[in-house]
Amino acid sequence: RKEVEQDPGPFNVPEGATVAFNCTYSNSASQSFFWYRQDCRKEPKLLMSVYSSGNEDGRFTAQLNRASQYISLLIRDSKLSDSATYLCVVRAGGYQKVTFGIGTKLQVIP
Amino acid sequence: DTAVSQTPKYLVTQMGNDKSIKCEQNLGHDTMYWYKQDSKKFLKIMFSYNNKELIINETVPNRFSPKSPDKAHLNLHINSLELGDSAVYFCASSQYPRPPGQGGTGELFFGEGSRLTVL
Numbered sequence: 670r671k672e673v674e675q676d677p678g679p680f681n682v683p684e685g686a687t688v689a690f691n692c693t694y695s696n697s698a699s700q701s702f703f704w705y706r707q708d709c710r711k712e713p714k715l716l717m718s719v720y721s722s723g724n725e726d727g728r729f730t731a732q733l734n735r736a737s738q739y740i741s742l743l744i745r746d747s748k749l750s751d752s753a754t755y756l757c758v759v760r761a762g763g764y765q766k767v768t769f770g771i772g773t774k775l776q777v778i779p
Numbered sequence: 780d781t782a783v784s785q786t787p788k789y790l791v792t793q794m795g796n797d798k799s800i801k802c803e804q805n806l807g808h809d810t811m812y813w814y815k816q817d818s819k820k821f822l823k824i825m826f827s828y829n830n831k832e833l834i835i836n837e838t839v840p841n842r843f844s845p846k847s848p849d850k851a852h853l854n855l856h857i858n859s860l861e862l863g864d865s866a867v868y869f870c871a872s873s874q875y876p877r878p879p880g881q882g883g884t885g886e887l888f889f890g891e892g893s894r895l896t897v898l
Binding site: 701703711712713714715718754756758760765766767768769771772 | 812814819820821822823824827835837869873884885886887888889890891892
């Protein structure tokens, strides 16, 4: 089983749609969770950290389910500028390694 | 005023050559990383250093040798380059994660990447 699993997509959605990405992780000792965004030929950039209670940042909502070892990202009212690859990221804790999922590609269509 | 900077951005070289990539961060972080992103776009950790000490060394060929002269710098030297080494190499840095409400969660900040092409 991969350490961090994501559906690579692509997800093609119309502008204004709501889209959800899921991610599962295998290490039950994982402590920190993130969603990163990577545009084509650019470096990954932090979109949001994921907290146990769930958190929201504008149109983006992240959820964590530790029991199921599952993280989700919901994007509401999709914009063309949301087109990118979304990377699920898990840190085992402290100086343990930070592992990236393969990424889910999102294409928002006019 | 780039937070994590790496040079060169592009590198084209022949098989068998030796090359280096340099990375510097001005964020005051104590941990630095090298990641490799291959043609399938998968980001795979190679090395991690904390305060100049190697803490993570994934199964990377020993042709790859990282060096950290101080906690703000992490360089990557590659000997005897092979075709399969062609990839984008990303440097990143982070601070040690703090408990909730006491600071950062240890998120990574990336450099712009160094695209290596081996011919």
